[in-house]
């Protein structure tokens with residue numbers, strides 16, 4: 447990669463007061479240990495959309511903890527809007543500080559970028575907290591995007607990032623262990639035991655201790671609901687995710703020492719009694735900007751080199767953090783705003799209520815969906831495969847509107863941010879881009895869920911059945927989706943076999959009619 451101003455570098459003017467958004471809370475968003483900071487809590491953000499209560503809690507808790515850490519260096523204000531908040535904050539600055547103006551690192555959504563550029567007296571600095579800059583990505587993508595050049599692939603990008611930051615490399619620059627990707631050693635089916643602790647002695651995740659700041663946040667959220675007409679979705683409960691840098695590093699250390707070993711093999715597996723499996727729970731602190739992704743990857747590399755954690759697990763984790771996460775961030779900007787409106791499959795069905803309210807009334811009988819929605823209701827989180835293959839897969843098969851689904855993922859998950867949505871939801875999960883991010887749609891029948899989880903054995907449906915009372919809605923949905931998009935799937939080498947399979951079914955028409963009947967009702 448050409449330009450060497452890595453995302454973590456402090457590239458600002460160093461003068462004046464820094465305005466910190468709620469996802470810019472790590473030390474790398476300030477230029478010095480004496481710089482002053484402004485933080486604005488905007489209540490209208492929560493009034494505009496129905497967020498998960500846990501997400502609102504994490505964001506407010508993180509901002510208030512950061513302000514407390516900075517002490518007198520921080521000006522924390524509460525206001526309806528950012529504009530009003532900034533005006534209030536300015537009143538608390540000295541004349542010299544007001545005269546020097548504010549600076550802000552480029553924020554992470556299009557709306558926020560437009561907003562900061564429209565403000566007087568605010569200097570906008572390059573974004574921070576990324577492994578490579580937007581200019582570096584554009585340079586790489588420009589080379590790839592030329593006619594006759596291969597398409598953009600995460601795997602190619604990831605190797606560039608590894609080389610750029612000397613991550614998991616041998617002395618001669620070749621990949622550690624001789625290969626760039628250890629997927630073939632990872633991603634095993636679900637173990638037979640009910641939890642990873644029983645299957646492989648995996649320790650439970652690190653949990654934070656709540657403090658007075660959390661108690662105050664809880665009170666304030668209750669007040670917003672009671673007096674200000676704000677509505678949240680999901681259940682409240684003990685805070686599960688790190689909101690300070692100290693907590694983030696404690697969580698990371700615990701994960702690397704006690705859980706990373708099992709991350710690779712069980713990365714894709716799901717167990718009804720083990721929602722966290724061997725995942726890191728780092729998306730929240732990473733997305734709040736508390737830790738830098740390269741720092742996280744370097745610590746994972748050290749866990750392999752110094753603590754002997756298996757390379758396949760360390761590599762698999764590093765690929766998520768500086769490969770997928772970074773790629774998704776850059777695609778948000780690279781693919782542009784129109785990408786977010788894409789609906790190549792013409793999916794127009796509205797999201798049903800049982801889905802939007804996270805099955806609060808317990809209408810869903812399908813064990814996989816019921817459990818995953820319950821986990822989201824309780825935690826505002828689920829790991830990657832429940833998001834992609836259970837929630838996203840069901841939406842895809844039912845033809846739900848991809849933009850509505852994007853808004854749902856954005857608001858229902860504790861780690862949801864605008865930039866994560868485009869590639870993950872529009873692209874990977876819903877194939878609404880027609881194949882820009884992923885070469886084929888991720889849709890599957892009950893056989894996949896059965897292999898990767900222990901859900902099916904406790905479900906009233908049968909993953910092998912496509913027709914009848916106990917026909918699995920994923921299996922039936924798989925064939926209905928295949929029939930609906932037959933032409934497109936037949937034209938793609940990677941999906942044409944599904945169409946041949948459909949043609950061999952003696953009861954294809956009956957399955958399609960059954961699924962049309964089932965529609966979006968609670969399965």
Ligand SMILES: Cc1cc2nc3c(=O)[nH]c(=O)nc-3n(C[C@H](O)[C@H](O)[C@H](O)COP(=O)(O)OP(=O)(O)OC[C@H]3O[C@@H](n4cnc5c(N)ncnc54)[C@H](O)[C@@H]3O)c2cc1C
Nearest residue numbers: 725726727728729766767770771829830834861862866875
């Ligand atoms: C439909 C869909 C929606 C998603 N929405 C979000 C979201 O709103 N916010 C979010 O951070 N992630 C999202 N992801 C990616 C991924 O599911 C979560 O990052 C992960 O499950 C968080 O749990 P963890 O921290 O334990 O992750 P781990 O499994 O431990 O992975 C390590 C880290 O890798 C990063 N990562 C891995 N894959 C991705 C990815 N595809 N995109 C971005 N980061 C990735 C995350 O920062 C994560 O913390 C989504 C994936 C899908 C398929």
Ligand code: SF4
Nearest residue numbers: 812814892902905918
């Ligand atoms: S049988 Fe079908 S609906 Fe039931 S858990 Fe398995 S995949 Fe899910």
